[in-house]
Amino acid sequence: MHRKHVDDMSYVQKLLSSDFSEAFRLWKNGVRLYRSSADNGMVDLATPFFRTSAGTGNEYTLLISEILPSWRNYPKRNHCIICAGNRSSAKEYQEPGRAIYCVLPKNGASIAIAPTADMWYSFSILRKYEIDTLDDFNRKLVSFLSSASGMPQNAIEQIFQDSDVPAVLQLFKDIEADAKTLKRTSLPKFEDFLVSGLNIGEPLAMLLDRLLSPDANGFSVCRISEVAEVKTEAWTSSDCLFLDEKMLAQFLS
Structure with a gap:
């Protein structure tokens, strides 16, 4: 993904009340997404771009992204930002040089939700x-x-x-x-x-x-405004706002 660092906190406040207001409202209501990612400061605008599978072959990713018809209405797995519905899952990917970010997809984003915490076992x-x-x-x-x-x-x-x-x-x-x-x-x-x-x-x-x-394996997809709960792996092909936890807490208070 491409990430653009944001320093202007007044601009971040504007984004939370406009382009990312739906996800911000969900955070206020306890519906939250996290990601462990390279530490790039307090706030980033993240844009997904083409990706292949990490840690395994690209077979399943290509199938569900480009070939199998039942996945047609889902965000493409080969062009997405992957998140966790709970902080502990994101923390499993922590290592030196990485930080846990709060992830807020852009208004109107389509969110795919897996039935388990890890896509591999879903x-x-x-x-x-x-x-x-x-x-x-x-x-x-x-x-x-x-x-x-x-x-x-x-x-x-x-x-x-x-x-x-x-x-x-x-x-x-x-x-x-x-x-x-x-x-x-x-x-x-x-x-x-x-x-x-x-x-x-x-x-x-x-x-x-x-x-x-x-459907047969228990996945679901909906717009960000319709998400009721996420406790498992999720992904979106939309732009996202990445915020440090302490920084987001300031905006939530």
Whole structure:
């Protein structure tokens, strides 16, 4: 994200009563978002820009941001600011040179809310297929795509890392064209689900959409003015105001 430091406190006060008034009202009512981020002083204006997954492959991020239809009305995960609905979750990412900021999305912002404190563990449907985390999902998906297409795993990982949507869709199309050659003999649950669906002509993207569906997994999305409670991970593609906790406390008093 791009962050612009703000020194003029009268300007900050103006922002809290105008462009960021909805989130400021929520803070007054106890609905709060936090983020551990590089320490850049007391107040920042933050603008999201293109991002890929941190700490794992980019497979799930690209799927839910650009390919799967059930995520169409959600803020794009590959162009967002990620927050925590409680301070303790944000504090887990603290390290030297970082600070905990209060995050206020701009008026009208769309907010995605995960069902758990960490996105990695938010997909209950995947656990039915012996997948506990999104890191597990990424690895198993790449392994399946490689075995089904003959493409090396590192090449598949690269097209996802490059966010090459046409290449991913072509890979899916090639696998679908040869679906009848895929066998279900002694496959793990995840691979068996995909192969059985492909065998009867279901598109691969639709099969993955059923597994990662936000509705089926307990995600929600709403405008910032409509947020009633956030205790878990959340994200937005909107501009945000970052304020030091002590600084925001002064404006709240």
